[in-house]
Structure formats: structure tokens, C-alpha cells
Amino acid sequence: MLVEFSVENYRSFKERQTLSMVASEDEVMLHSNSFPMPRTKDLHLLTSAVIYGANASGKSNLLRAMQTLRNIVVSSASRMQMGDKFDIEPFLLNAESKKQPTSFEVIFINNQIRYEYGLTLDEKRVYEEWLLAYPKGRAQTWFSRTYNPENPDFKADDGYEWSFGTGLKGEKERIKKFVRPNSLFLSHAAQNNHPQLTEVFQWFRTNLNLISPDFSSPYTAHRCQEDKEFCQEVVNLLIQADIGISDIEIEMRSFSSLPDEIKTVFENITDVIQRNENNNKTPKMNADDFHILGIQAMHKMMDSEKFVPLDMGDESEGTQRLFELAGPWLNVLKDGELLMIDELDRSLHPVLSTALARIFNNPDINKNNAQLIFTTHDTSLLDGEIFRPDQIWFTEKDKSMTKLYSLHEFKPCEDESLQKGYLKGRYGAIPFVGGLNI
Template identity: 50%
Template sequence: MLVEFSVENYRSFKERQTFSMVASKKKTGQDSNSFPMPNVKSLRLLTSAVVYGPNASGKSNLVRAMQTMRQIVLQSATGMQLGSRWNIEPFRLNADYQNKPSCFEIIFIEDNIRYQYGFSLDQERVYEEWLIAYPKGRAQTWFERNYCSEEQEYDWYFGRGLKGEKERIKGFVRPNSLFLSHAAQNNPPQLGKLFLWFSSKLNLIPSRFQYSYKFTDLKFDISTNYSDNFFKLIKGNDFGLSNGIQQLCEIGGYWINALDNGEILIIDQLDRSLHSEISTYLIKEFNNQAANQNNAQLIVTTHDTTFLDRDIVNQDQIWFTEKGSNNSTKLYSLLDFQVREDESLQKGYLKGRYGAVPFVIGLDS
């Protein structure tokens, strides 16, 4: 389960921006669009969220930041050699930030335990890495490393809550790799399951996603593994016709796996090649307690204002991105605005009441 994700000094993100899946405590709609956070009775987590914003406002960069963090975790131990460089792009419109590391932090829940994990790095070096666990509802720092530029070495801290051969694993860690990734390769049960969360529970479909199935693979997979609900979506369609059908079949596998296994599915530009009714159906299934019995979560970026309907999403499920005066991305929630209960969210957004809409100059001006 995803609780929060934060990013700083990465592509269009300058200052730290935080995306949250914590439901609002005030009544903003249907409780069916959220579920209780394990071991925290006072908080609930959202089943879905939609992110709006004009082109080049940073929507895709939010997904890309999550994907980059996941990739670094999965590849730093086995895919990077000493001296290799990460493809990290800091905020380039400020000279001071070009020389600062990028920072990623994620808060998530696995096996009913909340974890807060993050790191800062540039193309050549990890400067900080930390993991805080809440096994009994109280914070325990399991490990932390900080690079000291004067001594050109790391300060390490290991908490008593973290078991295993910590000192031996520390010897494998390179300047450009993560302790979490190396620990997972050495099979400590505590950190191994966190690595598996990144690899199997956090699923992302970027906007430039390439279809991985062939026509024959689709027929085989659908006929044996896909649910009855998915058949309803594709019934009557010819697999050789459109990009939309291909995208639907590709997303369908991730969609069903997420619902069946309680995974997180993040899709950039959900409306790409998909009809609004199909996209709406995908979102509603995550908000449907009968269909989503394992507390799966869906996050999408989109331009489709059809989803700005109180029968689909609540106010706390709607997020926006827009560029500020310094051309950096600001990420904010619809909760930041006073919205009347009878107000049309779609009309309010299109009129620019919440920001995050393109400024169009007339062709005749």
C-alpha cells in the first residue's frame, strides 16, 4: 500500500513535492473510495487518485520520478558497476540545484508494517540513505548512511530492530549503490520483502509504454488468465483493429493482477487511446469494495475531465500539477480549495478555478 511519495530536485521538480494517498479526515465523498490504514485506526488510504495538469506541467515527471526510484532500488546492486553513472536529471533552471543531489522518499505498508525509505544521489554517488520502520506503531530507524565530503567516507548507523549481517553487507555497498539493494541480494528476511515490494507490488505504465504482447499472446493470455469483467470490456472488438484495444489488453493484465493481489498500479496518460467509458470503468473497479477486496490502489495522470465527477472520485482523490514563476512543478490537492458540495468539479477545473489548466492564446491575436 502506498501512503506518500516525495521528490526533490528532479527534472521539473525543484523544491520538495509530496503526493499523498492518505484520505481526508473530513467527509469529501464516499467511504468506499478508501480503506483503513493498517495499525492506524484514525487514518484511511485512498483506493485511487487522478492527477491533472497542462502539457509539460510535470504530470509525467511525477510518474517518472516513481519509476526512477524503483529502477535504482532494483538495479543498484546487480546492474551498476563501480564508476557507472545514474541517469539522474536535476532541476536545470537554477545553477545551485544543478550541483545538488536529487532526493526520493516513499512511505508504504507491507505486511501491515509502515516503512519510510529514501535516498539522495546524483549521477555518481549516493549521499544519503535511510529506512525507518513502524513495526509496533512507533518509529524505529533501522539503518542510515550519510556521506561526509571532508573525510570522503560514510557515517553508518544500524538500529537494533534490523537483524542480519549488517556489517558484512555494508562492505558490498559501492558509492553509487544502495544498502537496501545489496541487503536483498543476501537474503535478510526483513529487507528482502521490501525489495520485493518495489519489484512486484509497485507497477508503473509510463506514457511511452511499448506493447509487449503479440496477437497470439493476447489470445492465449486472455483465454486462460483474464477475468470475466475484462471479457465484458473487450467483447465484440477485433484484436487487429486499434491501438486502443492493444492498450486495453496490455493494461488489463496489470489491472487484474493489481486487484487480485493488492498491488499499486500507476498509469501515465490513462486516456491515451482509451475511450472515457472504459477508463472510467477501470477507475470505478478500484473504488468498488466488491471488486477491490485486497486494497489495491490506482494512480493515473490524465487530461480527461470526465473523471471529475463525484460519482467517480472524491475531492481528496484529485491532484494537480502546474509550473510556477520559476518554471518548477508545483503538486497540490483539490483539498487546498474551498469547494461547495453542489459545485461541478469539471466546470470548476475547466474555468481555471483550481489552476493547472493551459493558457491558450488565440490564433488571431
């Protein structure tokens, strides 16, 4: 469960900005659009958040920042070597910011325990890393490291000041020796099976799921082939979307069954591989040895009970996107994870986007407190019957810097048209176009 995420000096974010999933005290749709925060009496966490803003205002950068933090945690110990660089880009439109590190901080709940994890780093080095835990309701600093080679009283060879709290059990000093300037203690601890920190690591690895605008994945097709029950859930979603599909069939197709032009490309690639490996000693690869998944959408005929199969590649872009989204969508709901979607409305009808968003705000469907954060330009979702004001967020450029703020700050009236107010610029976060002359 995400509580809040903060970012500073990353791409268009110069100053610290925070996205909070903590619900306000407003009672409107509180029991449908939020759920009680574990181990607290009064606080609730929101089930979803939507982010609006003009093009290039920073919407995508916010989700990208969360994904960047996830990737660094997951890969810094296992995939990076000494000298490798982090995928970090500071705010470049200020001479001082270009020289300063980037900061990420996330507060989340995993297995009923609240954690606060933070990083300060540039592309070459981690400057700070810390983790606080609240296993009994009070903060415990489990570990921290700070790069401070200029401290005259500090003699450590690696330039870091380390601190471990009594709440963190198990091996620490041995794991610390594996940590590089460009790796994380949290990542190495998980790699060495530290019980407490592996649970924290797994939250980053499995609970943060991002779908980009150009998302294309065979995941849904593979799951449908392996799990018939899951496939039926996907089919039910497609049927309810009223796009004319009655069923899905998945089959394995050999490369030899593909059109000749595709087979020719495959044969040319395998010939190049064979020539460049082991002086032609590599056995020649045959197209019949390779298979791909074929996806067919079944459409019922108008004048009979028969069905006509159509290749998924011949369906509309919106249908293909909905099918690809279905797998991650259903998994997140089942496992109570966080799903981030950049441009939810790409190729999807507004009614369908609305229906998908409502799923997360329906406690009868979202039984495991999954959360959804997405960006969109679809103003039909600006509806007080769909979202509470604290679920609606905006990004706006101020002197080239992204500012992130919630509609809740404007305290809109109960009967106020949020869509009209936004398009009129009442809440900001829209482009100011004085006419386009060509």
C-alpha cells in the same frame, strides 16, 4: 500500500513536492474510495488518485520519479558496476539546483508494517540512504548512511557515516562492505538474502507498476496462453467494455508463417549475427526455430452463431491498448499492488476510462486494497460522484517549477461542477492560451 511519495530537485521538481494517499476526514465515499490504514484507528488510505495539469506541467515527471526510485532500488546492486551512473536529472533551470543532489522519499506499508525509505543522490553518488520501520507502532531507525568526508572527526575510508538500529537483525557489517558509492545498502542486503530488508526490497520490485503512454507488452498475451482462467477474466473485461469482442484465441506462430518481407528482415539479421560471432562458427538460425504469439479477437457474426477471427493488429488502437492493459490491471487488483498509468485516456473512450477508474473505488471488486494513480486530460472524470476532492491532484508550473497540490485545498462545495471549475481556471493547472496564430 502507498502512503505518500516525495521528490525534490528532479527534472521539473525543484522544491520538495508530496503526493499523499492519506484520506482526509471527509466522510463522502470514505468506505468505497478508501480503506483503513493497518494498525491505526482513524486513518484511511485512498484507493486511487488522478492527476491533472497542462502539457509539460510535470504530471509525467511525478510518475517517472517513482519509477526511477524503483529502478535504482532494484538494479543498483545487480546491474550497476563501479563508475556506472544513475538515471538522475536534477532541476536544470537553476544554477545551484544543477549542482545539488536529488531526493526521493516514500512511505509505504508492507505486511502490516509501515516503512519510510529515502535517498539523496546525484548521477554518480549516493549521499544519504535511510530506512525507518514501525513494526510496533513506534519508529525504529533500521539503518542510515551519510556521505560526509569533510567531517574532521570522521575517519572511515569510504567517506560514509553508518548507523544501524537494534531493530535490524542479521548481517550488516559484511553486507556494508559490498556497498559502492553508486549502489544501495538496501539492494545489497536483498542480494544477500537479508530477511527483513528483502521484504522491503520486494515491495519496490513487485508493487510499483508503471504503464507509460507508449506501453506495448506481450504480457497479457503470454498470461492468456499459460492460464486459461486468467484469459477468461481478460475476455470478460473486453466483453463488458462493449467493443464487439466475444473471445480471444492465442496461438504460437513460426516465423516461417509470417509475410515474406518480415522473414527477409529476420534472415538478414541472423546473417549479420552469424558473420560477427566466432568467425562464422555459429550455427545458422532457421526461421522455423523461432515462434511468436498470434492473438485473434473473435467477433460474432450478425446473421449466425458463427465467429469471425480478426488479428489483434487489425483492431483499433484503443482495443489493442485495452487488451494490453488488461493483464497488468487484473494482476494489480488480485495482488493488492500499486498501478501507475501515464495518460490513462490515450486511445480510450471517456466512458471506458471512467469504468476502469471506478473498479479501484469498488470494494466488492478491489478486495485486496490495490491502488491506482494516473494522469489524464479527460475532464469528464472530474466528477464528485467518482472521486473525492482529496483524490484529485493538479500540477502547475510556477517560475518553471512544478507545484503539486490537491483539490481538497480548495474545499469545493458539494454541488459544485468540478469540470466547469477546472476549465475556467478556478483550480489552476491549465494552460493560459491567448489564441494560436499561424
